Amino acid sequence: MNETISRFKRSKYFGYALLFGLALFFWAFFKILSPHNFGTSKLMANYLQTSIQYAVGGCGFYFIVVMGLFDMSIGANIVLSSLVGVLLSRQFGYYGLIFGCLLCGTLIGSFNGFLYTRLRIPSMIVTVGLMLVLESVAAYVVKLDPAGFPGKLTDPNILAFNHAPWNYIVAVSAFLLMAFILRFTKLGTYFNAIGSNEFVAKAMGINVEKYKFIGFVLLHFFVGIMALLTVSYGKGMLAVTGMESMGRNFKPLMGTFFGVAFKKYGMPVSAIVIGEFIITLIFNGLVALNVPTTINDFVTGAVLLIIVTLTNRGARGSVVK
């Protein structure tokens, strides 16, 4: 009996139960406090729509976070890829928007990966420098936009990804791709191996530099998809400088934390998607209670820390990187 319970506690079903339990807990908490303006089926669909773009970015982030790396240039990539997509959409419509976002995002990932593996300095430092570079480039790109409303998607015929079903189709495709890569290719195994112990992975014959490079490329490919969803969602993008894009790193990262915390249950993709949904649920619940946004950020951050601590705390005496 104990063995069955113990096995269940290590299975993905337990992970799902835990995540759905958390979502249900927060839903019930806010529903009781604010029964009329929170948590109806229609509103839940709205919350999900808001959260999927961050979940796509969170999926990309997972590829490198699981290897112990970090990238501060995600926000800058979202800004630049979005602006390139908008610029190209003026000429080539949907093709320009989609390929502008995806290609620009992937190219930036290749560049980041190349510099990180060649310069041999911590990913945090490389990507902070790149964030500044990308922000500056974005400021120039927006000046190239001939439209009266630079950086904005003013043409109503190019807003399919702004709403259902196409935003869901794109996001679900990204989630399936992520699950496929992790489950059916050697990349997922290698990424985990590198994250667990890079030296052992190297000794086993894994080309660590190559897979770190691939990790950055995959991350930024997903960031390109997130850029497509984000620029469509807001109907435009604002070019920012002076590290202001950094704020965009953290919402996807929150989902990634869920993914890393629930990795042991073998369901990182679902954890990222449901985790982002829970974060959006909390945000909307607090707004329903008329809690100011500043307090909202505090509560969201604190809840995230508690969840990750409870689900992924290392054993006493273990080394935490």
Next chain:
Amino acid sequence: MKKAMMILFSVILVSSLLFAGGAGEKASTAKPLIGVSIWSSTDTLGSQVKRMLDAAAKALDVDVMYVDQGHISERVTASAETLVAAGVDGFIICNSASAEMTSVINTANRNKVYTAQFFRVIDPVANPNEHALAVASPYYVGSVHEDEVDNGINLVRILCEKGNRKIALEGWEAGDATFLLRWEGYKKGIELWNAENPKDKAVLLDPQYGGTTSDTGRATAEAIINANPDIDALIVSGGGGDTLVGALAAIESLGLKGKIDVVSTDFLADLDEQLATGGMAAESGGHFCDPLFAFMMVYNAIKGNYKVPTDGYYEILFPYLYVASSEDYNAYAKYFVDELPYNAAELREMANMSFDQLKAAAERLSIEDVISRR
């Protein structure tokens, strides 16, 4: 690899020298260099401000240097130091909170560089120390600002007159000086309406903050509407225009376009269409010319035409334009968007005005004023 890095490093340095052409020119021709510390020179309002200032700089043969500071306090104060280090003769600044002005004015005093605020003024009651410093400074030229409280009152009045009784509010940054003044205006507007209509009272919800980007603006607007499905109207207080773009996208995606009246204080490029289709109920704006007058004040201080007092400062109260119909907007677009409200000759003439004449020119700026000059 090292060789490749050295080559890359050299290319970057040479490129930066090419981009530094403006500064080199300044040394040889002694053109004045005026800095602009702005929240963003690329968002909807910021790009309009830049367009106006670039036209003025061209007309007056002045170099301009922009620093985007995102309305983050430490970056606002750092922007003044950056501009001074770059060798500006004067700079204009749109700060976030008045407390930042202590550092900004001290930087100006220490380096003998003139400064003026645009879109902002230091409240002598709320910030007496900063105000005293500004008054006594021989380098703080003054400020150009709008009557934000009055603006808030007017927007609420427009909404109430259109029959709206439950009004939600989306700000952009908690604690921003301009937002706080506008919020005070909205609250006063509600108080006035309720005093005049005790049997038909209106209510204003507490603000939620949507940042300055369109996606955060949309997410926050959706959260506000989801939490308050019975609101009649939404005030998107400002934030440069992108917050409003996102809020309008939220209303459209929820199928509430035309059902929720939206007012704001940043003119959009597609305002005409938004007014015609019910996306917007009314908008106050046109204030992108405000920094032009701060620019002229600093320019004249540098030229020695305006003596900066040490017992006060120059102050201009800039008027808002209100647009509530497609026809209103068409007139605005013709004289403020398609072309600038001042041409090169008028800008040169403005640079030679006394302060009183400059102040009068600012206060009379309107669509009719531009028509009378063409």
